[in-house]
Amino acid sequence: MSRILLIEDDPAVREGLQLALSRRGHAVHAVATGEQGLERLSGASPDVVVLDLMLPGIDGFEVCRRIRATGEAPIIMLTARSDDMDVVAGLEAGADDYVVKPVQPRVLEARIRAVLRRAGGETQRAGTERTEPERHGDLTIDRAGLVISRAGTPVRLAPTELRLLLELSRAPGRVLSRGQLLESVWEHGYLGDSRLVDACVQRLRSKIEDDPAVPVYVQTVRGFGYRFGPL
Template sequence: MSRVLLIEDDHAVRTGLELALTRQGHAVDAAESGERGLELLRATPPDVVVLDLMLPGMDGFEICRRIRAGGDLPIIMLTARDDDIDVVAGLEAGADDYVVKPVRPRVLEARIRAVLRRSAAGPGNAAAPPVERHRDLTIDRAALVVVRHGEPVGLAPTELRLLLELSATPGRVLSRQQLLELVWDHDYLGDSRLVDACVQRLRAKIEDDSSAPVYIQTVRGFGYRFGPL
């Protein structure tokens, strides 16, 4: 049984999702505010956080940043609008995925199971060498450890999965849709913003200059590839 921390200020939405997720076999801790959510997180660490962006007081963006700064806990955000501003800002704050309101419980359940699979999954490509060295970057697929300049790099599960998939075949271009299927388990026409935001976060952690990336290279009009070639 997985434990879900649900942070949602709307009483009706919170109660409905709590009931639905409980029926689906999850243990749910529900909070009406970001501050209360952080208290519950410290008291009983969850397996995944479902976080509304529009919260009173401390908003969902700040909560997301605080959770991400403290570790690699999977985060799914709830947003009232499927627009670039809210979605991209939430993804850049560290969310792994998002669901647009009104939330369909089955969709949310599928996203929860997907992020939990990614969090628990091993290396993305068993055929790749267990330990790879690329200039100042070392990727240990067996231990799921990434080292840069001799120092461990803290990556969220989705960021790690993205790096493992890209680095498994250096020089090969993977489209955004391929990466959605490989990394996010989205087997439908998904949202490329998930990929782009995760690439930005990953570059910020492994590149010397994220504006001139060496490892995660953009192939305009196609997708991304892992370098250096």
């Protein structure tokens, strides 16, 4: 049974999603404001956070940034429009995925199960990975321990950022399209869009590159996708 923190100010949406997810076997704690969500987060360890962007008081973007600054729980944001710039802003703030309102519980639950599989699957796979850390310039990737470091200093990555780096670095120099990354990292390429990949790449670059504008490790191959360097 997974623990879900639902932060949604609309009572009808909040109660409906809480009921639907509970019936699907999840333990759901639902709150109405960002302040309540952050308070709850500090006293509990949810497996997933489902976060509405448009909240009174502290909005969803700020809540997302604060969660990312202190924790690694996957974040699925709820947004009113799929083509809105809010989607990009939310992803850049640290969200792992998004669902467009009006929310279909079965779609949200599928996304929740996907992020839980990604987190659990990477941990299980770590035991079968090579035991010797890989060194790429000053970047070290320890697949067995799921530890990333630069010049000997650990780098804290969110689960999706870590999974993206591990996927890209499995074959340095190989170009992976956004579609391939959506399927291998997010596990729902047929439902996803390239903004998930691009925003996660930008977050990853901000943590492992000296100059994210001139990346060494996660390189763009214009018109095709991304590859891992240095070559």
